[in-house]
Each structure stands twice: as C-alpha cells, then as structure tokens.
Amino acid sequence: MIRVRFAPSPTGYLHIGGARTALFNHLFARRHQGVFILRIEDTDEVRSSHESVDAILESLAWLGLEWDEGPRLEPGRSGDWQERGNFAPYFQMRRLERYRQYVEQLLREGKAYRCYCTPEELDAMRRRAQLEKRPPRYEGRCRSLTEAQRRDHETQGRRASVRFRMPDEDATAVEDVIRGRVEFENRLLQDFVIQKTAGGPTYNFACVVDDHLMEITHVIRGDEHLSNTPSQLQVYAGLGWKPPQFAHLSMILGPDGAKLSKRHGATSVLEYKTQGFLPQALRNYLALLGWATPDSRQLFEAAELIGKFDLKGCQKNPATFDPQKLQWMNGTYIRKLTREELVRESAPFLESAGLGRVPREPLLRAVGLEAEKVKLLTEVPRLVDFFFKDAVYEQKAVEKVLRAPGAAKILEDIRALLQKTPGFLEKDLEAAIRGFCAGNNLKPAQAIHPIRVAVSGRTEGPSLFAMLEVLGREKVLERIGAAQRLI
C-alpha cells in the first residue's frame, strides 16, 4: 500500500511550490489507490500561526486535494474539516511525546548526546571557523562529556539540546526515484540538533519519526530537502528503521531564474482564486511544471491526470512559472464550462461588481455570449455589465464610429426599423438589418459597427444580433437614442 504525505510548515500561506508538491503527492496516491496524509509541521512555535493553517486548509480544499486519514478528534474539539466530513490533519505539536520517546532511545543507546553549548558559544565557534576558512559545522565539544562534566553543566543550570551522533567515515547514499543515487560524505554531515533546549524536536527529526510512524512509503517533496536527506537517513539507521523511498521534485522559479517569491507576483494559491482562476486550471498547469508525458500533452481531465501521473515523468531541472500559459489554460477550462457553471463560478466577482441581483435568464445568455473571450473570471462582470447597466460610451468609439460620416443617418433609420420589426429574435434582427443594408446599398459592417457602439458603448463584443436580442427592444431603442444625442 502506497502512503504519502504533504507536510507543510504553517508559517505563511500555501504557495505555488507547496501546492505543486501537494498535488504530486495526491496524484501519486490516487494513481496507486494509496493514502494521502496531511501533516502540519508546526514545531517552529515562533513562526507558526493558526492563520497559516487555515490558509493552507482552504487552499487545499479549493484545489480539491482532500486527504484520507487523520488523528481521532478529541470530543468537543471540532474543526472545520470535521464539519466538511473530512479528517483532521496531523499536527506535530500534538505528537511531542512520540519525539521525546525516540530521543530518549537514541540517548540511551549512545547514538545521541546532550549538548550544553549556548547559542553564544556556538556563534563564536562558527565565526572562528569562518575566519580559519573551515566549514562552519559543530565541532563536537559535547560529544564525549564525562558524567562529571555533565553534572557540572546541569548544576550551573545550563539547559541541554540533544544532538545526533553522525558517523565520521564513509558516505550516505540517497537513492532518489527522480535523481538516482546521490552520495554525501558523512564527515561533512554534522551532529545536528534533534531536540531543542526548549524540548521540542527539530524539523529533520520530527519528520523522520512521523514518516516512520505514519508508514510513509514515498517521500515526495521539494528539491530543497535533498541536502537534508542523508542526515535523515542516518536517523532512520540509528533507530533501526527502514527508510521510505525519496523523490525530490525540482524547484519552481520566477521569470528571473530565482526561486519563485512574492516579488514575482502572486505566489499564494488563494491569490489565484481571487484573481479568477479555476482550480482545475491551476491543477493542470501545476501538473505540467516539472512533469510531462512522452507525448507532451497539455490538457488533462482530473481523472486522466491521475491515470497518467508517474514519478518517472518528473523533471530534474527547475521550472520557471509562466503566468501567461496559466492564463491560456484557464481560458480553455472556462470555455469547457456550461454557461450555468460559468455564472456560478463568476458569482462572487459579479456580486462585488454590483451585478449580484440581475435577472438570471438574461445573465446566463449574456455570459454565454461572452464566454469565449474570458481568460479570468474577474473579467466576466466587465464583459457583461452593459447588458444590465447603462452603456458607458468609450470616447474613441464615439469619435471613430458614431461620428463617422453617415452613421447618424444610419442610426436614425435603424432605430425606426427596430421600432417596428415584428419579432426581436436574433434571426429576425439579422434579416431586418441585413435587408436594410441591401436596400440602401450599404455594406453590413457600415450599419453593424455604429449599432454596436450605440447599444453597448464599445467597439468590442459578441455577435451583434444575439446581443440585441438579449438586450431587448426597449433597451436597444433607448440606447440608440442616447447615442444619437452624443453625435
């Protein structure tokens, strides 16, 4: 049984890179009918926050990355996830006993030791090492303290951290599914802290304990953790545990080649939501950052993605995030929606644009007419607003189209014509207007352009005749009148 986890630190929103890692884990689990676990690594009490936890959960929910397992909730402690019929995530801060237990084991077996060096002392050592051009690693001052020395430190009231005793010789090899075998010399690994003086575990330790206890089979995570892996492997060995398989995903970079960060624009998943992206589009795009099929296909339905996802298709080199391609992809997903779905997805944006209470049927039709143009849901209100609000006449449209020679006369005739057309359906209108043009020796465009500007205020828009039908006779006549007054 395949078991994977996504293990974010709640020190900020869920960013694009984290979302991609979560997605790959989720896809891998679904592909192999495995289990996907969410583990919140909140042992850094200073930087962790509840707001971050909420943002991460909301982001995962939006992306449809639900997890399959979690701790039993204590009675009375209900979270949102419970109401959603989901599991709670695991929180490392609620598992401190377990880490302590294994620190004790390592201490007992002499595979770890207490270190009484103060931050100031460590700092001084580091500076000295740098001055002497030695690698700034822990020198092992407390590696072999005698019992007497220990007691001495204790009576002085010094608090100890616990360090893992690294072997000095040989090398540790990481067998990475994506990168192959990567070797690290043990003498360059340092005796890293596994338990802080305050008693909490460090990242590299808690991670190992949890991955083991949660029976994780594949650790799929960002490239930045590759260098931590040999230290973690030593902990597995020290505790007598079999390590999982590792797969390190390449990083996601900004357009300038540096690690993707805030200065490159939106990096928070939720920002993409508010910018009008569809979660399925973001998922599809993210899947293609660092992964591809042999035929380089671009668009995948959710189920297809699960069926095709494969760690072997993962890229070793970092990928640059391309907002333009994401937008294109969002457009293709928007065009796949029915107009009902598009209206539903755009509802929050329509609402904040003051179009929350317009009649449903005309809204559906207006949105349907504009759908092919939409790349972001945020554009929907702007594209349909003139159907429901008074037209705002663009200055250049007035000058170039309404005030064009002959336009005034055409509008006058058209207004008279539209007053008495028997029906006001697209096909009637098209027949009437084209007939008018033919009868007056006009090219259809000569009439169509001024009418478009007159009824919508702009030069761009959907098919004119469909647009007129949706607007209805009353509004059309009224607006042509308004436009005439501008000429």
Next chain:
RNA sequence: GGCCCUAUCGUCUAUCGGCUAGGACGCUGCCCUUUCAAGGCAGAAAGAGGGGUUCGACUCCCCUUAGGGCCA
C-alpha cells in the same frame, strides 16, 4: 566558503545513441469573420562551451561556465 542538484526554442517540455530535434504557451503572418475573441493553417525560434567514448552523440563520461538548493 563547503557539499549537493541542474543545463534542448523566450517559457513548459518530448527525445531513453541514428534528428530534416517533435508538441504546448507566447510571438508573427494568412484564413474564417460585423468587432473582440475562439478556431484553422503557416512561420520565426533550441541542444551553454571544451574535451573524450563511439561507425555515429542532444542523448554516455570528464572538465569549464552558468543557475539553483542546503549548511550556516
């Protein structure tokens, strides 16, 4: 500074020693068309550099260069 990773069009990528180097975004042109789109067709655009290995290297090895990561 030490260690590690990476290197194909501007970007995402295909290629697992035979390549006229394929696809997608973006860009340009044409077609369709009442505008804007969408769609269709066409085009420009790539193997970082240097050594090897091989009948043959984008593909394998080494070095250099560049970018990135981790440790502080």
